Amino acid sequence: MLFRTLWHRFFVGGRGSRLGFSDVGRSRFRVWPTDLDILRHMNNGKYLSIMDVARYDLLQRNGIGELFEREGWYPVVVGQTISYRKSLNPWKRFWIESRILGFDEQAVYIEQRFVRPDAARRPEVYARAFVRGRILRRSGGVVPVTEIIEKSGARPEELVVPDEVLDWGRTTRLPSTRDTAPSEWE
Numbered sequence: 586m587l588f589r590t591l592w593h594r595f596f597v598g599g600r601g602s603r604l605g606f607s608d609v610g611r612s613r614f615r616v617w618p619t620d621l622d623i624l625r626h627m628n629n630g631k632y633l634s635i636m637d638v639a640r641y642d643l644l645q646r647n648g649i650g651e652l653f654e655r656e657g658w659y660p661v662v663v664g665q666t667i668s669y670r671k672s673l674n675p676w677k678r679f680w681i682e683s684r685i686l687g688f689d690e691q692a693v694y695i696e697q698r699f700v701r702p703d704a705a706r707r708p709e710v711y712a713r714a715f716v717r718g719r720i721l722r723r724s725g726g727v728v729p730v731t732e733i734i735e736k737s738g739a740r741p742e743e744l745v746v747p748d749e750v751l752d753w754g755r756t757t758r759l760p761s762t763r764d765t766a767p768s769e770w771e
Contacts, residue, residue: 601642602646603646603648604643604646604647605647606647606648606649606685606737606738606739606740607685607739607740607743607744608647609682609683609684610639610642610643610646610647610682610683610684611680611681611683612638612639612642612643612680612681612683613678613679613680614635614638614639614678614679614680614681615676615678615679616674616675616676620635620673625674625675626672626675627672627673627674629667632667632669632714633665633667633714635681636665636681636683636697636714636716637662639683640660640683640695640697640716642683643683643684643695644660647685649737652736652737653720656722656728657722657724658720658722658723659720659721659723660718660719660720661718661720661721662716662717662718663692663717663718663719663758664716664717664753664754664757664758665714665715665716665717666714666715666753667712667713667714667715668712668713669712670710670711671709671711671712672711673701673711677701678701679699679711680699680700681697681698681699681700682697682698682700683695683697684696685739685744686715686744686745686750687741687744687745687746688730688734688739688741688744689730689751689755690730691727691730692718692730692754693717693718693719693720693730693733694715694716694717694718694746694750694751694754695716695718696713696715696716696750697714697715697716698710698712698713698714699711699713715750715753717754717757720733
């Protein structure tokens with residue numbers, strides 16, 4: 586994915602307009618032969634990897650990447666869920682729409698959609714994902730959401746995480762390592 590990330594950064598992405606914190610970022614891609622599985626459509630795991638590239642593009646264009654660099658922060662995915670509607674086939678162009686939905690007490694939520702034009706040239710969603718991420722400090726530890734909001738200039742009142750997405754985030758959290766019981770699989 587390093588090659589794809591660099592390709593997108595220097596040849597495809599990076600030319601988009603500056604975005605606000607709550608704006609939708611659109612990142613353009615094409616299905617490469619290296620994205621395919623044995624059934625000759627984009628492998629389900631590639632969707633998740635390409636979503637990383639689109640999130641990076643969003644964070645660069647909305648200025649959050651600069652904040653992370655300045656503060657010594659970096660984002661990590663702690664949960665994601667994706668639903669597929671249609672296959673992406675070899676060489677097809679598509680774009681990913683990425684937007685920050687908002688926060689809970691621990692994390693930031695992002696929605697990402699894989700989109701292609703239909704026969705009438707209207708946007709058609711091929712897959713949709715929700716991502717729950719935490720922001721960590723390179724020096725160690727987690728950045729509190731209140732600090733992220735304060736330093737990013739985010740306006741939480743303009744952001745809405747749907748209740749079902751917040752429920753998903755709560756029900757899929759793993760306990761911290763100090764709270765885990767020995768595995769019953771052992």
